[in-house]
Amino acid sequence: DEIASKMDVEAYEEGEIIFSGKPKKLYVVFSGNVGLYSNGELVEEFERGDIFGLGVYENAKAIANSDAVCLTIKHEVIKKVSATNKDFKLFFDKILEKDLKGLISLIEGERVGEVLMKKIGDYVTKKPVFCDPYTTIRDAVVRMELNGVGSIVVVRSDMSPVGILTNRDIRKFVIHGESKDEKVSAYMSSPVLSLEFDRPLFEAYQIFTSKRVNHIVVTRFGKLYGVVSVRDIMSELEPYTSISILHRRLSKATSLEEIKAIHEKVIETIKALAKRGLGFYELSLLISSFYDLLTEKVIELTEKNLGKSLPSYVWVHMGSSSRKEQILATDQDNMIIYENEAGELREFAKHINESLDFVGIPKCSGGYMAMNWCLSIDEWKERFKEWMTKLTPENIRFLTVFLDLRAIYGKTKLLEELEEFIKNNVNAQVLRYLANDAVALEPPKIAGIRSVTEFDIKKFGIYPIVNGTRVLVLESGILETTNTRDRILKLMELGVLQESFGKTLLEGYEVLQNIRLKNQVEGKGNLIKLRELSRVNQFVLRDIFRVIRDYLGLLKGRFFVERGI
CATH class of the missing domain: 1.20.120.330 (Nucleotidyltransferases  domain 2)
Structure with missing residues (x-):
């Protein structure tokens, strides 16, 4: 935060002197070209992503060789942050790698990966409840009840954890115990699973998923610091895990109403992921995977309800769906290629388009949907031949729409045959x-x-x-x-x-x-x-x-x- 707040963006006109002699700032060339001159001679040039201003520049001038934009940080800020903030290395690496996209993310907000790298100690919200190994079960349970917690950490005299007593352990006592005066050491889980407070969140996540425990003891320099529960961690990671849960639910859906409800939850989850910093490439793959499955489920349900066999066909997506570049605002872009006879395919396509609209994927305002574009392989070849022969503005528009094609369901060889025809023509x-x-x-x-x-x-x-x-x-x-x-x-x-x-x-x-x-x-x-x-x-x-x-x-x-x- 301190780096971001202290960073300036400075623009220089061609020929303007950026500094003369010893620089007081670090400069990162964002655009344009900067020359370093010594005694009037060009000794070095800096372009997009290059860094200058860190070394000793005797009798040197930095001059903008063209209109240029630089990100600047004062040397005093660099020294201060380097001494107190180890995350500066990440920031500096982004500059050295010319990762300007990463630099933007670093300045404007956290990424999903950075959520997983947060310190586990940040998720300790209560003072730990603890006892020694010689505490009776009765006293330990009373202490847990008074503090409203589901576990109590068992510590040595130096406050280093030796075990943990949880509700699960107490159930074992209820079954096998003989007296409330028995000691916690006889029933506690030991050795205790613990992490130092500065370890990343993903390590706790790995322990929870691999060891199947509900609590992890957090230590600071080996001493008890707090306890985090699986609920604490999963609430933080919930948007990242719930998308896969919804995907599995969709694969088992048996009605359009169920698909619609799942789709609504996915949209909200995608928005949450976007707000947390997940980028376009990652999100678009998630969305495309979901929409592909959603389309398949709608087609399967429609085929089942139809109760009749259909001619060989392939359902094809066009546009952003074909390119796997859908984001939140998306509509239908689809077509059908069939082999010989259409049969009931056109009515079938209309049902699917209507059903997709019902579950939350609106109809295309331009009419590029299978209900309007359901043709045989030979008819599709004739259409493309006409579009590529008569190069009218309308036909060019058709080509820009129909040249991005991806098979979603059915006989994919039909699309492969059409693509081969297009290449040859x-x-x-x-x-x-x-x-x-x-x-x-x-x-x-x-x-x-x-x-x-x-x-x-x-x-x-x-x-x-x-x-x-x-x-x-x-x-x-x-x-x-x-x-x-x-x-x-x-x-x-x-x-x-x-x-x-x-x-x-x-x-x-x-x-x-x-x-x-x-x-x-x-x-x-x-x-x-x-x-x-x-x-x-x-x-x-x-x-x-x-x-x-x-x-x-x-x-x-x-x-x-x-x-x-």
Whole structure:
């Protein structure tokens, strides 16, 4: 907290002197280029993520070679925090690793991993109730009752724990005991499971799950400090564990009403996880896994209620669901591919779309649902052939929707056959038109006198990356990979994108999705108001938008659409 509160964000115009002689701050280049000059000669350059200002700079000047933004911390703050706060190492590592996403998380709030790393001592809420080994069972139970606790720690004369007497141990006494004057040493659980107060929360969680105990004694330098219960720990971890419980419940659901109730609880759990710091990539995988299973259950129930055999078909997801990039605000995007005859498939699809809407996944406002898009494999091939031959604005829109496909249920070979057809029929002109569509929306200007005050982060930040990446994977013939992150990694592997640029693009994409996720959790949708963002996030967005413009420039040059079609 002290580091975050003492950090400044400073902007420098090209040619401005940042420091001359001995610097008084540590600088981290967030954007732009800074040169270190000695006797008028350039001796070193610093770019995004580089650190300067820690060494001795004799007769040196640091000058902004371009407009630059730096995160700065005064040396006196660094010395103070280094002496008193071991977490500074984590902060410093984030800088050294150029993990600016991690740096944002460190400044603005904890991550899920950090919850698990909290000290177990932080969960001791009461003074410990204790006795010595020679205390009678009667006296120990009275002490427990008076203090309203479910256990009493048995300690030696030096306050080091030797055992613990719990309600479970007392039940053993009730069954086997002979006198209330028997000593606790005869019935206590010993040796006692204990952790030092500064051990992380996840160690307590591991003990509770592996040893099947209900209490852990917490010590401080070997002396009794307190007791934590499994209830204390699980209440902290509840959102992380309940999602798997709900997933199991969904797999056993037998009615739409039950599925709807589970879905409502999952949405609340996802919001809780987002508020606790779980990021977009982790959450989107959780949500996609849940929605895939939910769709399967709805289809299975519909098939069962229909009571008739259906032609061979595959249920396919499009859009963000296909890419496994759904977050809180999601609707239906689906289609059916069948083999020969439709039979009752169209009516069947309508029932499923209606049922999905009932359980909480609304219908697509654009009508991209299986009830409207239920075609045979040959009909789908004809549609794609028409779209890729007649490159009208409407057909380009269809291609951007239907080129992200993922099989959810049924005969997956039908989708594989369609994807193979698409690969064999894509040509340079199709790619050029799709690229022209991908570069049509550029990120807005968010600094200076022409800066916008608000913008749609999905439309102007996320879509350019998603759409541009789709064109590149289509060119490379890897349609089976649908997730944008996986696509970018694949393009890096194939050498289509340089590794350094690909990593920067991935980092920017995740940050954009995390900002969008936070906005949706707060009920604000995709509209971002600049004044509501932190200064750090505003500077991050400026840098990400620069990267997106570079990406769009790459697409324009690669597919010859600098001046449009």
